[in-house]
Amino acid sequence: MSVAKKLIRCVILDLDGTLLHTDGIVTNVLKVFLGKYGKEWDGREAQKIIGTTPFEAAAAIVQDYQLPCSTIEFLSEISPLFSDQWCNIRALPGAKRLVKHLKSHGVPMALASNSQRESIEAKISYHDGWKNSFSVIIGGDEVRAAKPSPEIFLEAARRLSVEPSSCLVIEDSLPGVTAGKTAEMEVVAVPSLPKQSHLYTAADEVINSLLDLQLEKWGLPPFEDWVEGTLPLDPWYIGGPVVKGFGRGSKVLGIPTANLSTKGYSDLLAEHAAGVYFGWAGLSSRGVFKMVMSIGWNPYFDNKEKAIEPWLLHDFNEDFYDEELRLVIVGYIRPETNFPSLESLIAQIHEDGRVAERALDLPLYSSFKNGSYLRIS
Ligand code: ADP
Ligand code: RBF
Ligand code: MG
Numbered sequence: 001m002s003v004a005k006k007l008i009r010c011v012i013l014d015l016d017g018t019l020l021h022t023d024g025i026v027t028n029v030l031k032v033f034l035g036k037y038g039k040e041w042d043g044r045e046a047q048k049i050i051g052t053t054p055f056e057a058a059a060a061i062v063q064d065y066q067l068p069c070s071t072i073e074f075l076s077e078i079s080p081l082f083s084d085q086w087c088n089i090r091a092l093p094g095a096k097r098l099v100k101h102l103k104s105h106g107v108p109m110a111l112a113s114n115s116q117r118e119s120i121e122a123k124i125s126y127h128d129g130w131k132n133s134f135s136v137i138i139g140g141d142e143v144r145a146a147k148p149s150p151e152i153f154l155e156a157a158r159r160l161s162v163e164p165s166s167c168l169v170i171e172d173s174l175p176g177v178t179a180g181k182t183a184e185m186e187v188v189a190v191p192s193l194p195k196q197s198h199l200y201t202a203a204d205e206v207i208n209s210l211l212d213l214q215l216e217k218w219g220l221p222p223f224e225d226w227v228e229g230t231l232p233l234d235p236w237y238i239g240g241p242v243v244k245g246f247g248r249g250s251k252v253l254g255i256p257t258a259n260l261s262t263k264g265y266s267d268l269l270a271e272h273a274a275g276v277y278f279g280w281a282g283l284s285s286r287g288v289f290k291m292v293m294s295i296g297w298n299p300y301f302d303n304k305e306k307a308i309e310p311w312l313l314h315d316f317n318e319d320f321y322d323e324e325l326r327l328v329i330v331g332y333i334r335p336e337t338n339f340p341s342l343e344s345l346i347a348q349i350h351e352d353g354r355v356a357e358r359a360l361d362l363p364l365y366s367s368f369k370n371g372s373y374l375r376i377s
Helices: 022-036 042-047 054-064 071-088 095-104 117-122 151-160 176-182 249-253 266-271 341-357 363-370
Strands: 010-013 109-113 136-138 167-171 186-189 231-243 275-283 287-296 307-312 326-332
Touching: 010 151, 022 042, 022 071, 022 266, 042 054, 054 071, 071 117, 071 231, 095 117, 109 151, 117 136, 136 151, 151 167, 167 176, 176 186, 176 275, 231 275, 231 363, 249 341, 275 307, 275 341, 275 363, 287 326, 287 341, 326 341, 326 363
Parallel strands: 010 109, 010 167, 109 136, 167 186
Antiparallel strands: 231 326, 275 287, 275 326, 287 307
């Protein structure tokens, strides 16, 4: 007889870095603010403050940058700068889809964040339908001890009237994962900074982005929007002259990738999760071609910069460096992963190519082939 699987009945979500791309705003505000003190914001600081309370984050920054002010003064000066930016925080990839899906399937959701209740409410007010999707919202100012204490999650479960063991926590931060496990909940981690997944050993699962969430694993209603191994996305556009890449696409893999300069696209690139995507590629004077691409740090090669690497699914007999390349990205295939051998990486990329090739013939995706953005003259 098989053991009955523990079924999840409710989902408890963290907000900053899990549903919202808050890091971008934090970086921008701190850059400007520390600049006034003659200091330069160092991105490496980010991991330290992720998932902490506003007070803890402020205290860490005041100390590490030796600012000539108290934590309270720092907070009161910087808080209005953050509030001004809340209207600009984008939902992370897959966040809108997740909230909508759980809501439409009647799965109760709670929002449990270390930030203040008032700022949670303000931030989500810019995202249609979110406020009404959460049965419970708790801020760090409503409990005695913030994450990593389990209190905020236990309180969420209590208000949802469910056992902690029936709750699935989705979290990007280490304090949040600790809090969820201490509350004896199931925890899926979605690290918001790259190359950090090895730190999340306490989580029950670590995923790359919310696009990779498999709800059926937790006994929750599965997403039904995958089509033939692909996830349709709101299309997004990127283009520019083809530049020299890492010099190994053709040489090492036998798979040329026409690299685009990421200068000027850092916000766009930061907004999209690392992974394998597909769509259409327009090349000036050559036409429009099917395309499959990776975005990310290529774990097999462990790149230092996030890169975008489109492989056009067509045989060209020559290079086309400096030519204008325009891409419309219409769907997602999988997260980027490491591979035990070069052969297995190559085989997987060819499989991605076949998936994209087939999918792009579906009306759902083929219609984008004729978009004016791709027709360069
Ligand atoms: P790099 O490291 O400079 O990107 P690659 O070995 O990846 O070099 O080769 C990429 C170059 O090959 C592209 O910039 C382009 O000029 C050319 N190329 C030829 N065929 C293709 C193709 N099907 N897809 C992408 N690039 C191609
Ligand atoms: N590199 C990885 O390390 N992991 C991957 O999962 C991965 N997937 C890819 C999928 C596609 C469709 C393409 C075109 C490339 C992928 N690569 C991946 C990137 C590959 O390593 C890169 O193109 C070469 O390093 C050339 O710079
Ligand atoms: Mg390349």
